[in-house]
Amino acid sequence: MDVALVTVGDELLAGDTENTNATWLCRRLTDRGVTVTRVLTIPDDRDVIAEWVREFSTAFDAVIVTGGLGGTPDDVTKAAVADALDRELVVDDEVREGIVDKARAYAEQYPDLADAYDLDVDFDAQAAVPEDARPLVTSESFGPGFVAANVYAFPGIPDELHAMFEVVVEEFDGSVVSETLRTPAPEGALNDRLTGVRERFGVAVGSYPGAGREPTRIKLSGDPEAVDEAAAWLRERIDVADAEPAATGEEG
Numbered sequence: 568m569d570v571a572l573v574t575v576g577d578e579l580l581a582g583d584t585e586n587t588n589a590t591w592l593c594r595r596l597t598d599r600g601v602t603v604t605r606v607l608t609i610p611d612d613r614d615v616i617a618e619w620v621r622e623f624s625t626a627f628d629a630v631i632v633t634g635g636l637g638g639t640p641d642d643v644t645k646a647a648v649a650d651a652l653d654r655e656l657v658v659d660d661e662v663r664e665g666i667v668d669k670a671r672a673y674a675e676q677y678p679d680l681a682d683a684y685d686l687d688v689d690f691d692a693q694a695a696v697p698e699d700a701r702p703l704v705t706s707e708s709f710g711p712g713f714v715a716a717n718v719y720a721f722p723g724i725p726d727e728l729h730a731m732f733e734v735v736v737e738e739f740d741g742s743v744v745s746e747t748l749r750t751p752a753p754e755g756a757l758n759d760r761l762t763g764v765r766e767r768f769g770v771a772v773g774s775y776p777g778a779g780r781e782p783t784r785i786k787l788s789g790d791p792e793a794v795d796e797a798a799a800w801l802r803e804r805i806d807v808a809d810a811e812p813a814a815t816g817e818e819g
Contacts, residue, residue, distance in 0.1 A: 568741040570596055571605035571623040575616060575634035575644050576723060579608050588633045588728055595732065600741035611635055616647035624651065624718055629739070634723030637708060638693045648718055649697040655711055657696040662702050663709050664693035705730045744791045746798050748807045749782040757783070760804050768797040782808065 572592055578584040586608060593603050604627060609615050616635070623630045633642030647703070649656050667690055693710040696702050699716035707730040713722045719735060721728045754776040765772045770789035777783055787797050801807065 568600045568628045568739065569604045570601050570629045570631060570739070571627045572603055572607070573616070573623065573630060573632045574606070574608045574618055575611060575632060577610050577641070579634070579795050580610055587725055588723065591725070592631060592730070592732070595736070596739055597743075597745070599736070600743045602741060602743055611641045611643055612726075613643040613647045613650065616651035617645060617678050620648055620651035620718060624716060628717065630718045632718060632720045633728055635722060636722045638710065638711060639681075644720060645695060645697065645713075648713075648715060648720055652697060652716055652718065654698040654700075654715065657698045658691045658694050659702050659711070661695055662696070662794075663690050663703060666690045666694055666706060666710060674693055703734050705734065707731075732800065743782050744794055745788040746794050747785055748785045748787070748798060748801060748805075750785065750805050750807050751782050752805055754783050754792070757785070757805065760801060761785070764797045764801055767800065768793045770794055770797045 574586055574589050576584065579586050589606050589608070591608065592751060596603050605623065607619060607623075609619060611634075618634070620630055620632060632644060632648065635642045635647075647658060670690075681719065696711060696713040697715040698803075700713040703712035703714065703721075705727070707729040708722055708724075710722075712719070712731045716721075721731050754774050761772050761774055764770065764787070765793060768789070770787045770793050773786040773788075775786070776783040785801065787794050789797075
């Protein structure tokens, strides 16, 4: 399963907010055997979002979009995804009722902030999702995410994203596995063996030099049988320490 990830937000491009969502999603997807082939950060621009979602949705098995689902004027992701899929935005009545209930509960819990929510206001915009989309609703999020065709749209707030991803996590699955070997050899001295293991076994090979005296990490990814064979081949040709040194000392 090949996935493209699109993170949306002017604040990400300006460096005002660290893009932890991309790292978290890449790690969760990789752990499930999914290959993340693209990670793209783009501004809160409806046309730009639509352009890339349209392209990625035809090129990959799934597209994950995060950010821009709130109710402020710069939150244009829902409309952009609808544009990309040539769909209209429609209001889900059940989702709208849930939003109103959350607003009412907030006003009751924080009466001094009750003016923040006018319960008579029109919540249609926040309850809207692309036509024929499946709304994703959690207790952590005020408004919904959604799944439209092979596009998954999640909020940008990390806690909300994490909770909503768990709703659909079983829909992301793949057969790619990884194994990491550690060696004291410098990265530059391993070129011939890294090239050889890639060509012999068809695995993806990444090498990452350690800082100071830390070991070089070699990551092998691919089909489980190929990764096992590749790791065994490398162990015969380089000095490998698979485990971190055990801690020593006594507990007080």
